[in-house]
Amino acid sequence: MSAPSPKPSLHSEGSELIYGFDELIYSRTDPRGVIVSGNDVFERLSGVPWRELIGSPHRVIRHPEMPKGFFHLFWSMLKSGEPAVGYVRNRNVNSGYYWVLAAAIPCEGGYFSVRMRPSTDLFATMRGIYADLVAGERNEGLSPEASSQRLLDRLAQLGHADYHAFAAHALALEIRARDRALRRPPDAQTEALDSLLALLHEALAEQSRLVAQFGDLVLLPVNMRLVAARLEPQGGPISQISVNYKLASEEIARRLSGIVSGKGNICGRMAVAVRHSLILTACARLQGELAQNSNRTNNGYTGEERRIELQKLTDVMRSSLGRAQAALREAETLAAQLNEASVDLRRMILGLDTIRILARVESRKSAESQAALTATIDRIDEVQGSISETLKRLMEQTFAITAGLASLRRGSSAAAAEALAEVDAAEAGSEPQVYAAQ
Numbered sequence: 001m002s003a004p005s006p007k008p009s010l011h012s013e014g015s016e017l018i019y020g021f022d023e024l025i026y027s028r029t030d031p032r033g034v035i036v037s038g039n040d041v042f043e044r045l046s047g048v049p050w051r052e053l054i055g056s057p058h059r060v061i062r063h064p065e066m067p068k069g070f071f072h073l074f075w076s077m078l079k080s081g082e083p084a085v086g087y088v089r090n091r092n093v094n095s096g097y098y099w100v101l102a103a104a105i106p107c108e109g110g111y112f113s114v115r116m117r118p119s120t121d122l123f124a125t126m127r128g129i130y131a132d133l134v135a136g137e138r139n140e141g142l143s144p145e146a147s148s149q150r151l152l153d154r155l156a157q158l159g160h161a162d163y164h165a166f167a168a169h170a171l172a173l174e175i176r177a178r179d180r181a182l183r184r185p186p187d188a189q190t191e192a193l194d195s196l197l198a199l200l201h202e203a204l205a206e207q208s209r210l211v212a213q214f215g216d217l218v219l220l221p222v223n224m225r226l227v228a229a230r231l232e233p234q235g236g237p238i239s240q241i242s243v244n245y246k247l248a249s250e251e252i253a254r255r256l257s258g259i260v261s262g263k264g265n266i267c268g269r270m271a272v273a274v275r276h277s278l279i280l281t282a283c284a285r286l287q288g289e290l291a292q293n294s295n296r297t298n299n300g301y302t303g304e305e306r307r308i309e310l311q312k313l314t315d316v317m318r319s320s321l322g323r324a325q326a327a328l329r330e331a332e333t334l335a336a337q338l339n340e341a342s343v344d345l346r347r348m349i350l351g352l353d354t355i356r357i358l359a360r361v362e363s364r365k366s367a368e369s370q371a372a373l374t375a376t377i378d379r380i381d382e383v384q385g386s387i388s389e390t391l392k393r394l395m396e397q398t399f400a401i402t403a404g405l406a407s408l409r410r411g412s413s414a415a416a417a418e419a420l421a422e423v424d425a426a427e428a429g430s431e432p433q434v435y436a437a438q
Contacts, residue, residue, distance in 0.1 A: 067133035069147025
């Protein structure tokens with residue numbers, strides 16, 4: 001990690017307090033949200049001496065212009081054991097306010113939060129959404145639950161499937177912007193995970209296209225059978241072919257539904273795992289930077305409590321890295337399942353091709369059958385051709401996803417080992433400047 005740049009002095013723009021991109025805000029609370037530790041940046045921005053911060057509820061810095069719906073979502077994620085990410089407007093108790101992108105995570109004995117300065121266009125968009133939500137809560141009497149649903153609806157309009165998808169996107173954008181502001185190279189792991197998510201979104205789009213194409217396909221055997229009933233009142237080869245085609249296409253549609261619908265959506269589950277890994281990897285990176293730079297100031301506080309606190313910080317980072325790698329392993333397992341399912345679908349569609357060719361051959365045995373069946377079989381040819389092309393693209397994407405995951409996991413292990421070594425070195429040679437209850 002790069003050495004921190006010189007810390008700029010805190011200044012204000014209107015009533016908003018502006019702090020440095022290199023500064024990270026840290027706090028840890030007990031399970032009730034009571035502050036048990038924090039750093040000097042937290043103290044300075046809150047305007048509360050750290051000895052008063054310790055033991056105070058974290059809501060002491062909550063700004064009245066923050067929507068309650070946001071906190072309803074944020075705390076529901078934390079209480080379920082998941083990391084929670086979001087833009088937060090906090091108050092300085094003397095005057096003004098400051099914005100952060102907060103990344104909080106459950107830890108032993110409570111919750112850990114590291115926060116950084118946001119600056120992207122998405123941040124500007126969210127400020128407007130928050131203002132609308134606050135107005136709704138005040139003027140319409142929106143409950144926290146209703147306000148949180150309105151927030152999710154607004155995020156869906158921005159193209160985010162759920163809040164976790166938004167959180168991963170926001171973290172990737174803000175970390176990239178922060179690195180640019182600090183003249184650092186892009187973070188390789190974050191960039192690779194973000195690129196993999198983009199590929200997964202493309203694969204999900206191909207899956208949706210495939211489902212729609214099969215919706216068209218399963219109707220065609222019905223048309224063929226109606227024609228066959230006129231040509232072969234007592235039944236015959238065309239009638240049997242239409243039955244076989246119907247059964248085969250329905251089986252493929254059933255198989256497809258099993259891997260792309262609801263909780264069985266393999267690609268969707270992979271996206272969830274990769275998003276989870278991105279969030280945890282980004283959290284670990286910020287946690288590691290905080291641990292490395294924990295001795296950047298010296299306010300004269302020493303003691304065993306501080307060494308214990310740095311160990312807790314390091315433990316949170318180790319946990320985040322371990323969970324991020326576990327999420328990647330889960331995604332790899334799902335990628336193998338998706339690859340197997342794609343190959344199986346391809347095999348079944350080749351079998352469907354055989355039935356389609358038989359239908360074409362049989363239709364040409366008489367002028368009457370050819371005239372009656374040509375349009376239907378031509379349409380089957382067209383739809384099956386589209387299905388084959390879509391499935392081919394999906395298989396290519398699956399291969400790329402599998403390769404990307406394997407590379408990411410190897411890189412993640414190496415990056416984690418390097419980050420932990422840096423933190424261990426910092427821990428061995430420094431007194432952490434975090435404030436804990438004495």
